[in-house]
Amino acid sequence: MTTTQGRPILPSVILETEHLRLRAFVEDDIDDVYASCTDPELQRRVPLPGPGVPYTREDAEAWCRELAPGMRIGGEGQQWAMVEQGTGRLVGAVGLLRTLWAAMTTEVGYWVSPWGRGHGYATEAAVAVSRWALGQGFQRVEIKAATDNAGSRRVAERSGFSFEGVERSAMPLHEGRADLAVYSLLPADLL
Numbered sequence: 001m002t003t004t005q006g007r008p009i010l011p012s013v014i015l016e017t018e019h020l021r022l023r024a025f026v027e028d029d030i031d032d033v034y035a036s037c038t039d040p041e042l043q044r045r046v047p048l049p050g051p052g053v054p055y056t057r058e059d060a061e062a063w064c065r066e067l068a069p070g071m072r073i074g075g076e077g078q079q080w081a082m083v084e085q086g087t088g089r090l091v092g093a094v095g096l097l098r099t100l101w102a103a104m105t106t107e108v109g110y111w112v113s114p115w116g117r118g119h120g121y122a123t124e125a126a127v128a129v130s131r132w133a134l135g136q137g138f139q140r141v142e143i144k145a146a147t148d149n150a151g152s153r154r155v156a157e158r159s160g161f162s163f164e165g166v167e168r169s170a171m172p173l174h175e176g177r178a179d180l181a182v183y184s185l186l187p188a189d190l191l
């Protein structure tokens with residue numbers, strides 16, 4: 001694994017699943033990222049670009065051009081655009097983030113565009129990315145979802161993660177704060 005200022009960097013990879021191609025974000029994704037990230041349900045769950053701050057087209061531009069690529073280069077993880085194999089359309093984002101290299105732990109995060117929901121895409125992407133992370137030598141992969149986010153919690157369960165407990169008041173939202181349900185996947189879980 002290459003390093004940046006002593007921090008490892010994940011290799012840049014494209015992952016293929018049955019229905020999705022997971023690839024780096026590109027300039028052409030800006031319109032779909034903007035449309036996805038201004039969806040009220042997404043904003044209720046994932047307060048982008050930050051709690052209390054409205055999402056603008058400039059945020060989508062910054063995400064595709066700098067922020068998403070920068071997460072890999074800075075050693076924080078890696079972000080992939082979920083693209084439908086059949087149509088070539090962007091249907092979501094999945095990433096590894098909050099990577100702790102000393103502990104070899106990382107977290108999977110995701111959102112699915114309103115037009116991509118209900119097809120199993122979040123699960124398909126979370127399975128692919130988490131298994132790839134374990135293949136890179138990570139010893140623990142986490143998913144954290146607000147306790148009342150039934151869809152995201154189901155994605156974690158369907159992806160083979162085990163529920164461990166609740167982090168109280170762990171996530172600021174646009175309105176209030178959320179308790180987070182913590183799920184994990186370990187190499188031994190796949191034996």
Ligand SMILES: CC(C)(COP(=O)(O)OP(=O)(O)OC[C@H]1O[C@@H](n2cnc3c(N)ncnc32)[C@H](O)[C@@H]1OP(=O)(O)O)[C@@H](O)C(=O)NCCC(=O)NCCS
Pocket residue numbers: 041042045046110111112113116117118119120121122123124144145146149150151152154155158
């Ligand atoms: C939650 C979210 C990622 C689910 O994406 P998706 O691609 O539609 O999920 P999947 O199709 O893989 O569904 C997996 C399971 O969750 C269930 N599910 C999905 N959305 C659900 C919802 N809103 N309520 C209850 N169950 C739901 C599905 O029925 C499926 O269960 P099953 O296999 O038992 O039938 C998507 O709705 C989303 O992006 N929401 C807004 C952002 C968000 O919450 N991100 C996660 C932050 S932790």
